[in-house]
Structure formats: structure tokens, C-alpha cells
Amino acid sequence: MSTTKIVYGLYADDDDLMNGVKAFNDKGIAINEVYTPFPVHGLDKALGLKKTRISDAAFIYALYGVSIGLTVTWYIMNHDWAQNIGGKPSFSWVNNFPAFIDPMFELMVFCCAHLMSLTFFVRNKMYPAAPAQNPDPRTTDDKFLMEFITEDVESVKQLLIETGVEEITVKDA
Numbered sequence: 001m002s003t004t005k006i007v008y009g010l011y012a013d014d015d016d017l018m019n020g021v022k023a024f025n026d027k028g029i030a031i032n033e034v035y036t037p038f039p040v041h042g043l044d045k046a047l048g049l050k051k052t053r054i055s056d057a058a059f060i061y062a063l064y065g066v067s068i069g070l071t072v073t074w075y076i077m078n079h080d081w082a083q084n085i086g087g088k089p090s091f092s093w094v095n096n097f098p099a100f101i102d103p104m105f106e107l108m109v110f111c112c113a114h115l116m117s118l119t120f121f122v123r124n125k126m127y128p129a130a131p132a133q134n135p136d137p138r139t140t141d142d143k144f145l146m147e148f149i150t151e152d153v154e155s156v157k158q159l160l161i162e163t164g165v166e167e168i169t170v171k172d173a
Helices: 014-027 043-047 055-079 094-123 153-162
Strands: 006-013 034-035 142-150 167-172
Touching: 006 014, 006 153, 014 043, 014 094, 014 142, 014 153, 055 094, 153 167
Parallel strands: none
Antiparallel strands: 006 142, 006 167, 034 142
């Protein structure tokens, strides 16, 4: 029989939360997860989280959008509907490149924004009809919650009280 428990500490203020994170880091007690209603500056560094790769994905999605723009403008200008507009030669995409910067930029932004949003939702399992992942619905409004998976419940509870926690909940793991 396992004595592992899940301990939740609910804070009312983000400054108290940051002080709590620092206190637990100083004691060497691992924090499993932190739930906040808005991004807290410095929390990712305090928790020791690595840099996300969403910016790398954004760059790839932007290249995808630009390549679609290049392909579409080249195909339309040279093969599908070649026209002589204002004396510009229709056989050379390179000569007409400045006219296509705007649509390529717009396609880059469109693809990047939409695909990043989809990546974010899939990565965080926020697809339609997905169950909520936060243990306390108040963390979407105005409360901050730290989650611990531990066997030493009393020391975690004591340190939570010392750091100004509002509410402590203990559940079986």
C-alpha cells in the first residue's frame, strides 16, 4: 500500500506563490505543477523549466507560409494566368517579386498564427470535449495553486503554511 499523497496549496497572491516556490526550492522539495490564472513573471525560471520549442515551430510554420506564397505567385504569374500588366514581363517571377511581398507576408502570418494555435491546443490536450486538467476551477479566475506528489505530507503542509497559503487539500495519489 502506497502512502503517496497529492498535496494542493492554494494562494491568493502571485507574490506569495513566488515566495513559496523559492522556499520549496531552498528546501529541495519538488513541485509537481503550478496552476495560475495568468502568466507569472519569473515562475518558469523559478521552477527550472526549459525553453519551449513553440518558437521553433513558429519559424517552420512561417517558412511553410512563405513557400506557399512563393509557389502560388510563381504559378499564377507564369503558368495559370500570365498577363502583361503595366509593361511588366509575365515570364519572369523575379522581375515582379516586389509586387508579391505583401501576399507572401500575409500567408506567412496566416499559416504561422493558425498552425501555432493548433499546435498549442494539441500539445496541451485542449481539444474539443477534453476534460479540464486543473484540479481547482478557481485557478482560472483569481487563485494560484501548487501541486506536490509526496510521501512527506506534514513537512509540505508546514512549509505551505509558513509561505502564506490560503488553503491546503490532501488527496490520495
